[in-house]
Amino acid sequence: MPSSSNSIDPTFDDVLKDDHARLSRTIREFDRTDIGSRVTELPSDLRDVKTILVTGGAGFIGSFLVRKLVVLYPEYHIYVVDKLDYCGSLHNLKMIKDFPNYTFIKGDITSSDFMAFILKEKKIDIIFHLAAQTHVDNSFGDSFEFTKNNVMGTHVMLEAAKVHKVRRFIHVSTDEVYGEVPDCAEDTILAPSNPYAATKAAAECLVKAYHMSFGLPIMITRSNNVYGPYQYPEKITSKFVCSLLRRGKWQVFFIIYFYIHGQGHNSRKYLYAADVADALDVIFHKGSVGETYNIGSAFEISNLMLAKRLIGMFGYTQEQQVNDHLEFVQDRAFNDKRYAVDCSKLEKLGWAPRMGFDDGLRKTIEWYRQCTDEWWGDIAGALVPHPFKALPSYNGSTVLDN
């Protein structure tokens, strides 16, 4: 194309930049506010970072992080590796699919050949490792899946990262590794009490061992319960919201209850998913290698009070109406009374949650009102009191009864 004397033909980079800016303007306000803002000053040793891999990026928290990195950091190319398990969805990433700095790769992190290939081929600098089996209820059944994906999967990622010499390995863990201990600082001894938490703790041990033995530049994050849009509706908040929406739709035919485990007195602290994505961004850019960071919220609520709050938000305010929605079912095999973490270390890096709990709930409800059916297909199996997939050897077998 001929160029006029006072203009310069755009370079390929300029074209990509223009494309990125154009696509950024198409992100709707609903997601834009969650994407937030970028860390302004990058440390000198990260200024030449070009590639970031996010494992589990089609899942709930991963997709918040990917949307944030892709939109705010055009200088990084973001690769997502996800096997698209039942809880992951490409719908979570569809608003960024045309961005020039984003690539999705379907694959399984437990395959060492595959991961070694991806890290080498894409010249990966940084890894955010989120891929995992994440639902505690499921871990009381087929817990081998948790060991395979969470422990073996992390081990595969670490080995590939070591061989390929990545510049940061940010391992996303959970406050559940502490068990019921109150107000834990990061140096608290881990005491997980369910199979999911045990596999996350085991994965952390491997992460730390790769740091000590091989000098792998790792960071670990441990977060409170996370809620928000884009979450497969098996976890408490999204499950309650979807149950209520279904009740609104089909109440003429049958009643859908909020299933409360035990008496519902167990309490949890909650963080909105965009606040967790902010925290991961801050930890990556401002945190120190070898450190662990709690990501915590001051807001705590019991399962029962959460259910009542949501029922109220749907306009059922009289006590009888509220009680009509509740059904108390058998408790989990083990159910930690509460988790609480001390997150002062992260706050010193400049992070604070942006979203208030009621505003976050309203935004979450609004999203599920629009999106549930198209997102994951039939979600009925997730709304039962205790989703349960037995270990393969015992599945449907009467051996134990004889």
Ligand SMILES: NC(=O)c1ccc[n+]([C@@H]2O[C@H](COP(=O)([O-])OP(=O)(O)OC[C@H]3O[C@@H](n4cnc5c(N)ncnc54)[C@H](O)[C@@H]3O)[C@@H](O)[C@H]2O)c1
């Ligand atoms: N949701 C929470 O409340 C919470 C709280 C603290 C920590 N975490 C941690 O954050 C991370 C993300 O959690 P989430 O809630 O977004 O989970 P999620 O269940 O929504 O998503 C997990 C994603 O990982 C993918 N995945 C699973 N196994 C894989 C494999 N072998 N190979 C490739 N992809 C695989 C799934 O397809 C899915 O997209 C997890 O490591 C979890 O332990 C979650």
